Amino acid sequence: MLRYLVYRVASIVPVLLGVSIVVFLMMKLVPGDPAEAILGPAASTEKIEMLRRSLGLDRPFHVQYFRWLWKVLQGDFGMSIAVNVPVATLVWPKFWNTILLTLGSLVICVLVGLGVGVVSGTRQYSWFDRISMSLTLVVANTPAFWLGLILMVVFALRLGWFPATGMYSMRAAEPTVSDLLHHMVLPAVTTAAVSAAIIARLVRSSFLDVIRKHYITALRAKGLSERDIVLRHGMKNAMPPIINIVGLQVGYLMGGALFTEVVFSWPGIGLQIYSSIVARDLPVVQAAVLVTTFVFVLVNLGTDVVVAALDPRIRRA
């Protein structure tokens, strides 16, 4: 296990370096000169040249990259072009809001996905199974931004059960947890929907695989209750692929949250990326993409380690 852990942790170093190179190059591919873009069309050639030098844009590519990487490793993502504050102070608070939203939707999609999947998997071809599997097929193909709009129409505008936008009530004197949760319901459900459907379908097929194994028949022959068989013995073997897909879904949730955040004006990193793209504030986009991808890589690492801990066949391979 320790060998696997060391190997797996070491293997993310080149990936993260590669990610940083891609993110760095992405910003270099932007059409136009950044110094000209910052100063505007009226700036003189000398001024542009001065800014280019102070930004280090006259240096060779690899020098620029290593200087940038060195700063990033110290938490310095440069200055925002649009609002003239350090990118880090702009991105970090937004980042935590996205983590909150992601966690909320993760809870929903694991609970719903597991629940629906286990019941469907243990009662194949029952009415519940048929209906839930048709429903998950539809939901799995639903665009998050569209689902968000529909939920907003029904539950915020028509029924008025939940607020339509934002994270806290404007009028509230102090942010409270209950207010936050109230605001989070619709965005979290929207973000979770597709993943919940995918997880439910996978849990079902994973259970169908396990439930046909001989050891389950043996347990039935021994006279164990169906509940014990499913929840204690079936779950154990069905779990590794499920955890695997849940880990992958975390990345999907963080990406999908972008659409939800735009629809529900949730002040997270997705909304920040969106408004920074509109404002052509590329250092912010750069930092936001880098930070989110970094977390995604760590989550995948964590998932792999958990799966390996649960399934000895994987860590020996």
Added chain:
Amino acid sequence: MSVVNVPLKDGTRAVSRAALDSAAEARMFRRPSEWRIFWEAFSRDRLALAAALVIALVCLAAVLAPLLSPYDPTVGDNDLRLAPIGTPGHLLGLDGQGRDILSRLLWGGQVSLAIALLPVTVASVISVVLGLVAGFFGGKVDMIIMRTLDVFFAFPAVLLAVAIAGVLGPGMLNVMLSITIVLIPYISRVAYMATVTVKSELFVDQARVSGARPRQILLHHILPNTLSPVIVYGSTLVGIMIVLGAGLSFLGLGITPPRPDWGIMCSDGRNFLSVAPHVSAVPGIVLILVAMSFNIVGDGLRDALDPKLRK
């Protein structure tokens, strides 16, 4: 229809009895074409057949939009702004600028389908080449190609697509480019896995022993076996990419207005949600229907192309 029961159209009486028998026998036991095997397996799956029909109809409707669409999709009728579904002359109602929603759906289909179909096709071709080369030659080539793709694999896909499209600026071509880049690592992994699996099969050794050159083995023995997983995966991806492409348009990164596409149409309705939800709802339902159809066809193809899954 059973595979053996291939109809005979031999009516010649002059042939001797024995010759007829052996010819008939040969025909009876002749192996049916790959297409026939595939079609018989696929058409048995009613759901997949229906989904394929939906896709064919939607594609046809989009291509024939100039003929079918009753109104100009970019010109509105101000008197009928936000008219509901079922307004006489406007089957699906009108949007916030008084434009006919049905016409916009038809024209928008061209963009929304192209935004998914072209990148999946281009990415599949590139990925098959990358996967084949990496899987077949192994060693350093394998390492360079697959480790590079791992880097792109590390990004959350939606985020990477939004970032690339956003950095390049709005436009249909930029959206297609970003989707292609996002897809390549995913499809390449499938092609790579298929290549590595097939490479160690006995029939490849047999070909090598019989003196086949590497190029022949690669093109005649390994390539055909990597195609079917890539086709299956690709058809499922088209559905997902229709949704992603629409999402990018929704954010304003895709095609520039007033030309329609399904994502922009959803976004157009945002300001009228409480008074006229149909403006956003209708294109969304079409999106779900088409994306779901590609998904179902993908499942059907998987069952029909894999001999082990055929019933």
